[in-house]
Amino acid sequence: MINRDLTNIVINKLHKGKAIVLIGPRQVGKTTLINALLADKTYLFLDGDDHSVSELLSNANTEQLRSIVGNYKYIFIDEAQRIPNVGLKLKIIVDQIKDVQVIVSGSSAFDINNITQEPLTGRKFEYQLFPVSWNEFEQNVGYVKAHQQLELRMLYGMYPDVINNFGNEYEILKNLVSSYLYKDILALAGIRKSDILDKILQALALQIGSEVSYNEIAQLVGVDKNTVNTYIDLLEKSFVVFRLNSFSKNIRNEIKANKKIYFYDTGVRNMVIGNFNALALRQDKGALWENFMIAERMKHLSYAQSLAKPFFWRTTTQQEVDYIETNADAVSAFEFKWSSTKKAKLPKSFIEAYNPSFRVVNQENFRDFLK
Structure with missing residues (x-):
């Protein structure tokens, strides 16, 4: 796993009374990053791509949300833009269930911002995760190997799967x-x-x-x-x-x-x-x-x-x-x-x-x- 610079930034924002929203294209490692920073914690994972999850959350009132959250101190909602009215649900959790840290990921700025912007005004920290940066890559493989791969990285780019599957870059891309x-x-x-x-x-x-x-x-x-x-x-x-x-x-x-x-x-x-x-x-x-x-x-x-x-x-x-x-x-x-x-x-x-x-x-x- 490639360590990401954004990890420590997000860790420092945990339990500050706001939702953490992580956006970026698919396959850049958003889910991997969040799972890594929650690895030693018990958390509730909700997949926005799962229709049953989407339907459950979109129709939940405040008391139902309390029941869904239960005793969890962390909630990770992946692909949140798939859930109707997710911004309002997140607002309720942030405002009413104070001891819970909500972390949200989304692969579309078009959707996630439209859905969460107004309800979460002043209630979120938002960050964008990119394909692997050069600094992250060099820290992971070392100065010499990174220098040797400069041309390869220009040709095949910096997506994690591309970097981690040497020889299969074309097929993955x-x-x-x-x-x-x-x-x-x-x-x-x-x-x-x-x-x-x-x-x-x-x-x-x-x-x-x-x-x-x-x-x-x-x-x-x-x-x-x-x-x-x-x-x-x-x-x-x-x-x-x-x-x-x-x-x-x-x-x-x-x-x-x-x-x-x-x-x-x-x-x-x-x-x-x-x-x-x-x-x-x-x-x-x-x-x-x-x-x-x-x-x-x-x-x-x-x-x-x-x-x-x-x-x-x-x-x-x-x-x-x-x-x-x-x-x-x-x-x-x-x-x-x-x-x-x-x-x-x-x-x-x-x-x-x-x-x-x-x-x-x-x-x-x-x-x-x-x-």
């Missing part, structure tokens, strides 16, 4: 993608046309590192711009992709509205386009490295509970910076180069406007970027 990318998302939104989703995903996968034009994707796929936006929104809320907004503050010709879109896991991205060629044979290794690093940085910022905000920067004259973080008044700029021999410098206009710190992130120094 294929099943993972067909399961949660398609079945879950299509069911989530009541969408039947998986071919549209497939085309949009492929378009996004081929554009990592570049600004995404919803109009261009709409023309390519043969749907309208609003449909593209709806699908991308679902992909983001299902933890498949995330958007990076453009940074704009001082310079007249800065691009203000465009976005870049990255995949949370590069193995998923490579499965979408069906390309697991070695880096030496790839035309997209620079974009792949950029996606891998930014996704890893998102994990780090989340687990560190950082207030830093991520952006990219570009002007209408094609001056650009791969990645920017703002924290209070400080601006940090980063360029990603797979080769440690490649140099980069910031545009003069960006330096004059923002006085940023600057670092080139390559395969030799990337660990500093992820700490």
Whole structure:
């Protein structure tokens, strides 16, 4: 089992009078993490995917909930978004059954937030669990082995099952993608046309590192711009992709509205386009490295509970910076180069406007970027 950074964070929030909500895509280890931190405790496990459990909880009043909870001090509700009115039931437990710690997991931000947000306002600690982070991976296998597997991790990604089943990565990713990318998302939104989703995903996968034009994707796929936006929104809320907004503050010709879109896991991205060629044979290794690093940085910022905000920067004259973080008044700029021999410098206009710190992130120094 790979130790997860989020475990101690969650442990420190136990019995603080609030529910703990853990969200993230299927197969990243949410259930494993919660079972591990409750391993030495007696707890009630309720599976939201079990229809009888879902029906029992959704219809329970306060006294019935007390009976269900009984003498347990911990309750773990898995896939809570499957249970109608679960937010109201959780509110009752938090407010009325004071000595019980409720822990909830869900694989859809779209569902879990809609269901729990209003009833649990001020009554929950919410955390997102990602595929295994580089720091977690390195701590598990050691510095040398992690370094040896850097290219493999860029190609096949960081899902626990992928990491733990060396030699079977392709088969596991294929099943993972067909399961949660398609079945879950299509069911989530009541969408039947998986071919549209497939085309949009492929378009996004081929554009990592570049600004995404919803109009261009709409023309390519043969749907309208609003449909593209709806699908991308679902992909983001299902933890498949995330958007990076453009940074704009001082310079007249800065691009203000465009976005870049990255995949949370590069193995998923490579499965979408069906390309697991070695880096030496790839035309997209620079974009792949950029996606891998930014996704890893998102994990780090989340687990560190950082207030830093991520952006990219570009002007209408094609001056650009791969990645920017703002924290209070400080601006940090980063360029990603797979080769440690490649140099980069910031545009003069960006330096004059923002006085940023600057670092080139390559395969030799990337660990500093992820700490």
